[in-house]
Amino acid sequence: MSATLASARARVLIVDDSSVARAVLTRMVEEAAACSVAAAVPDIAGALRFLAADRVDVILLDLEMPGIHGLVGLPDIIAAGAGAKVLVVSSAAGEGAAATIEALALGAADTLVKPGRYVTAGSFAMTLAEKLIRLAEQSEPVLRPATAQPAAHHDFDVVAIGASTGGIHALNSLLQALPATFRKPIVITQHLPASFIPYFAGQVATATGRMCQVAADKMVIGDDMILVAPGDAHVTAVPLPKGRAAIRLNRDPVANGNMPSVDPMFESFADCFGPRLLAVVLSGMGRDGFAGARRVRSAGGTVVAQDQTSSVVWGMPGAVAAAGLANAVLTPGAIGDYIAAQHGVAA
The missing domain is CATH 3.40.50.180 (Methylesterase CheB, C-terminal domain)
Structure with a gap:
């Protein structure tokens, strides 16, 4: 994938139980981040059904959802995503929140708190675009072989x-x-x-x-x-x-x-x-x-x-x-x- 998403049109899956949030995120993703929303589903089960038949580059995942909680479903989403990066987008992912560290430890690529009292929609859209660009980019190929070099036993402190x-x-x-x-x-x-x-x-x-x-x-x-x-x-x-x-x-x-x-x-x-x-x-x-x-x-x-x-x-x-x-x-x-x-x- 090119580092320029405007030409690459990275594919995004949105998982959020709120129809309003899905609509707003879809608009922000397609306008501010110049990505393509492949699907927007209300729960983990819907996401897993979609990923069983299709591929995306980035998954936007809410945490507080009915049925399967986002943190509970995260490992299955990562496995089904087959390399897709998961960006947790949730009001529960505020600064200092234990849910943020747990999500990152489980394999989420990054987190972003939803707009609210301390986060404006404008700043949220800008940050979302920046994170999507970074997560969808692929690094240039390494210039040297990515293999372990033979090394003798070397103690360290x-x-x-x-x-x-x-x-x-x-x-x-x-x-x-x-x-x-x-x-x-x-x-x-x-x-x-x-x-x-x-x-x-x-x-x-x-x-x-x-x-x-x-x-x-x-x-x-x-x-x-x-x-x-x-x-x-x-x-x-x-x-x-x-x-x-x-x-x-x-x-x-x-x-x-x-x-x-x-x-x-x-x-x-x-x-x-x-x-x-x-x-x-x-x-x-x-x-x-x-x-x-x-x-x-x-x-x-x-x-x-x-x-x-x-x-x-x-x-x-x-x-x-x-x-x-x-x-x-x-x-x-x-x-x-x-x-x-x-x-x-x-x-």
Whole structure:
């Protein structure tokens, strides 16, 4: 599919129990986003019947519907969609809502809150168009083979993971693939507003069966720790005696404009841990993590990127892979296996 939707006319399925919402979304999708609405149905059952016979590029899914709730039906919708990206459009997907994190963990590509008290119809239409364009685009083919490079056993002391759009589901798959015996510290920067972070940390704890904390200034990094970046600060590391390191929160603007950003995490961790760092770049739009991955490789560390097929948006991992900075390019589950194998931990 071309990156220009005006010529490609990406096909969209709308799933919403409100006839008014279906009509409004249809108009917005076809006018503001220049897409084609293949069908608009009132429930999960109708969506599954349509997807059994037809294909679309993007599915707009409401959550609060009679019969099967959107979150309950989401896994079936994703399976039936056969590669279609699911954008949850619901009043239940407001900032900080637990439903948002659950939807993303289940595999939704992105979420968008419906117009209401704090969201105008105009701003909603503009944001909807932007999200549809991004989700329907296909990244350019990778310039280097997307395969794992042979590597000898290489021990490390910490895993740093960066992700954005599509990253929560990928992270879930990665963490669930790690064996219970893997206890090295994991530090995660996921592009999310601060209000989402407590729910995100809870989701990570559920996926791993380990306690997950929001990173705080001056925390000493140690085994059994899983830390997530707060939504309003970059997580960086400073060295301590005997090869240890501590967290420092940094709010300085970065070139890529993200807060939090993956680049300062990777760069500072590379400076502290050198070859003892394993950095992972998961699904996300843009190039955040690219500069940091270059620093990791220069310091002797290991970089692993998510593959194109499993990524919702292959911007971040694709930039790293295309530049030859990745030691391996794998699915999220295979990245978990790779981490365990490189660290000599049995599954």
